[in-house]
Amino acid sequence: MKTQLILLCFVGCLLAGCDRSKPISNIPDKKSNFQRLIFKQLDSGATVTLVSETECEISEDHEIFLAEYSRQENKLRLILRKSGATSVVYYEIIPDGLRNPSTNEVFLLPEPYARAIDARQKANEAAILEREKDYRLQEAIAEKHRRANARNAEMLLGKWVQEKGGTMEFSADGTGITEAPGGFVVNFKWTVNDDVIKYIGLDSILNVHDYGILEITTSTLTLCYNYKTYTLRKANTPADSSKVNKYEGADANHLTSCSFCDGKGIVIGGAKCPVCNGMGVKPK
Numbered sequence: 560m561k562t563q564l565i566l567l568c569f570v571g572c573l574l575a576g577c578d579r580s581k582p583i584s585n586i587p588d589k590k591s592n593f594q595r596l597i598f599k600q601l602d603s604g605a606t607v608t609l610v611s612e613t614e615c616e617i618s619e620d621h622e623i624f625l626a627e628y629s630r631q632e633n634k635l636r637l638i639l640r641k642s643g644a645t646s647v648v649y650y651e652i653i654p655d656g657l658r659n660p661s662t663n664e665v666f667l668l669p670e671p672y673a674r675a676i677d678a679r680q681k682a683n684e685a686a687i688l689e690r691e692k693d694y695r696l697q698e699a700i701a702e703k704h705r706r707a708n709a710r711n712a713e714m715l716l717g718k719w720v721q722e723k724g725g726t727m728e729f730s731a732d733g734t735g736i737t738e739a740p741g742g743f744v745v746n747f748k749w750t751v752n753d754d755v756i757k758y759i760g761l762d763s764i765l766n767v768h769d770y771g772i773l774e775i776t777t778s779t780l781t782l783c784y785n786y787k788t789y790t791l792r793k794a795n796t797p798a799d800s801s802k803v804n805k806y807e808g809a810d811a812n813h814l815t816s817c818s819f820c821d822g823k824g825i826v827i828g829g830a831k832c833p834v835c836n837g838m839g840v841k842p843k
Contacts, residue, residue, distance in 0.1 A: 593611065593612045595608070595609060595610065596608070596609045596668070597609075597668075597669060598656045598657050598666035598667060598668060599666060599667055599669075599672050600664055600665065600666050600667075601665070601667060601672065601675050601676070601679075603619065603664075605617070605618060605619035605620075605664075605666070606618040606619075606666070607650070607657060607666050609628065613627055613628065613629070614626070614627060614628070615627075615628045615637065617637075617639060617641075624639060624640065624641045625640060626638055626639040626640065626648075630652075633651065633652045634649050634650065634651055634652060635649070635650040635651075635652060635657060636648075636649055637649070637650065650666070653665070655667050655668060655671035656668045656671060656672075704752075704753060707753075707754070708751055708752055708753070711751045711754065711772060711775060712751045714775050714776075714777065715729040715749075715751065715756070715775070715780070716729050716730070716731055717729065717793060717794065718793070718794040718795075719780050719791035719792065719793055719794065720791060720792050720793075720794050721789060721790075721791050722789075722790055722791070722792075723740070724739075724740030725737070725738060725739050725740045726738045726794070727791060729749060733748055733749060733750065734746065734747070734748055734749070735747050735748070735749050745760050745761070745762050745766070746760075746761045746762070747759055747760045747761055747766075748761065751772070754771060754772040755769050755770065755771055755772065756769070756770040756771075756772060756782070757769060758770055768784060769784075770782045770783065770784050771783040771784070773788060777793065778792060778793045779791070779792055779793070780792075780793070
């Protein structure tokens with residue numbers, strides 16, 4: 560009879576040990592089969608270590624505090640002695656470790672902690688790769704802008720003639736000169752960025768304008784300012800074919816350079832040539 564009773568008790572303990580509804584069944588709830596357990600917080604590195612069947616150590620901010628603990632169903636009750644004061648702290652037992660309900664801090668067992676560290680490392684590496692990818696993309700965009708700005712700045716160099724008279728001349732040192740049809744001259748500084756010419760007139764602090772570059776070629780320049788467009792032609796370059804063919808309906812084969820303005824389309828003072836009407840060519 561005694562042998563049967565011992566066997567029944569053994570089977571009952573075995574079944575109780577297989578009850579997986581209890582989280583972390585190896586946290587001792589009685590003085591038997593003690594196993595040292597370490598729980599670690601992922602961010603702060605604070606730890607809760609069960610050092611005996613009744614004692615545990617709390618490590619935080621490079622200090623270690625001794626506490627007594629007992630298991631109460633799915634909670635761990637700690638009597639903490641810290642700085643001469645005694646307090647009671649409850650930790651909820653969860654599958655991966657302990658959770659402080661008041662602060663929502665989670666202390667993980669070694670294996671879940673290692674998995675969390677690995678997942679965080681992979682997430683950090685992925686974030687670094689994404690930042691590097693974004694950096695390379697931004698660098699490529701910036702390089703594209705730099706090349707476009709350099710191209711525009713190079714093509715702007717020289718003297719440009721407006722259709723209605725007046726000139727605008729850009730120099731490589733970032734300075735320039737504009738001359739109105741009446742002969743009024745203004746010195747200016749200039750930069751170009753993202754198809755915008757920053758014009759700073761040196762005669763007045765208020766003479767600052769932004770000219771949008773709508774189109775620029777080796778011979779023509781179309782600017783936008785104050786909702787109006789202005790077309791200029793590079794000095795000492797022949798008029799384009801569209802302008803040549805517009806000259807009184809004449810065929811380009813029957814045109815010749817205007818001798819009055821030397822093919823420039825303008826005369827002294829920047830006014831439109833009265834002979835070729837600013838086209839730089841006239842019928843043969």
